[in-house]
Amino acid sequence: MNQPNEKLIQAKQQLAEKRSAEGRGTGRDSATRDRLPPGQTLATNGWPVLDLGLRPDIRREDWKLEISGAAKARSFDWAAFAALPQVKLTTDLHCVTRWSIFDAQVEGVLWSEFLKHIEVDSSATHVMFHAYDGYTTNLPLTELAMPDVAIVHSFGGAPLNREHGGPVRMWVPHLYAWKGAKWLKGMQFLTEDHRGFWEVRGYHNHGDPWKEERYS
Ligand SMILES: Nc1nc2c(c(=O)[nH]1)N[C@H]1C(S)=C(S)[C@@H](COP(=O)(O)O)O[C@H]1N2
Numbered sequence: 001m002n003q004p005n006e007k008l009i010q011a012k013q014q015l016a017e018k019r020s021a022e023g024r025g026t027g028r029d030s031a032t033r034d035r036l037p038p039g040q041t042l043a044t045n046g047w048p049v050l051d052l053g054l055r056p057d058i059r060r061e062d063w064k065l066e067i068s069g070a071a072k073a074r075s076f077d078w079a080a081f082a083a084l085p086q087v088k089l090t091t092d093l094h095c096v097t098r099w100s101i102f103d104a105q106v107e108g109v110l111w112s113e114f115l116k117h118i119e120v121d122s123s124a125t126h127v128m129f130h131a132y133d134g135y136t137t138n139l140p141l142t143e144l145a146m147p148d149v150a151i152v153h154s155f156g157g158a159p160l161n162r163e164h165g166g167p168v169r170m171w172v173p174h175l176y177a178w179k180g181a182k183w184l185k186g187m188q189f190l191t192e193d194h195r196g197f198w199e200v201r202g203y204h205n206h207g208d209p210w211k212e213e214r215y216s
């Protein structure tokens with residue numbers, strides 16, 4: 001009677017698993033490769049944490065978002081923010097330190113929706129985002145107008161944890177992740193561009209991962 005060659009099957013299965021893991025890890029399979037911007041690797045161990053190391057501990061009930069500069073001054077507390085129309089988004093995210101994550105599920109308020117609830121001067125061209133850890137990052141209104149830009153409070157169906165910028169962070173998935181301020185505290189509307197924390201320290205002012213706009 002012919003017996004299947006268990007050893008051969010095992011060896012082949014191990015090879016398949018190895019190749020599959022390599023594909024996930026490095027973007028060597030074509031579907032992954034097409035979604036990975038140049039020079040990026042898919043993070044294999046969940047969503048990495050990157051920041052200045054301060055990680056402020058803000059409770060939802062203590063959180064405030066201040067609108068300032070070339071816009072009507074206004075403050076949102078958690079209740080006011082949570083009352084705005086909410087969406088769920090599934091997007092990829094790319095970090096300049098070369099990891100990417102696929103299919104991040106976030107929930108919050110789309111930028112396009114948020115704009116309906118504030119009064120921005122016609123002279124405004126850029127926004128400086130301010131965070132509770134002192135971090136800043138600048139974005140032109142034209143980039144904020146791109147799809148999937150949002151102010152988010154949840155990830156994977158749960159409140160955004162402290163490490164990833166809870167209670168509320170910016171989500172700008174078409175640019176490198178440093179453009180998304182964690183522990184969001186303020187939006188300062190500007191009539192000209194000013195560079196944020198990393199942008200004055202050699203990071204690219206625009207940060208398109210598909211063009212590898214990493215450093216300037
Ligand atoms: N407030 C704040 N936001 C921040 C940072 C920071 O140091 N402070 N780091 C930025 C950088 S460099 C990256 S890569 C992403 C990382 O987000 P994550 O830790 O959720 O992966 O947050 C960005 N937003």
Ligand SMILES: [Mo]
Nearest residue numbers: 050095096178
């Ligand atoms: Mo980063």
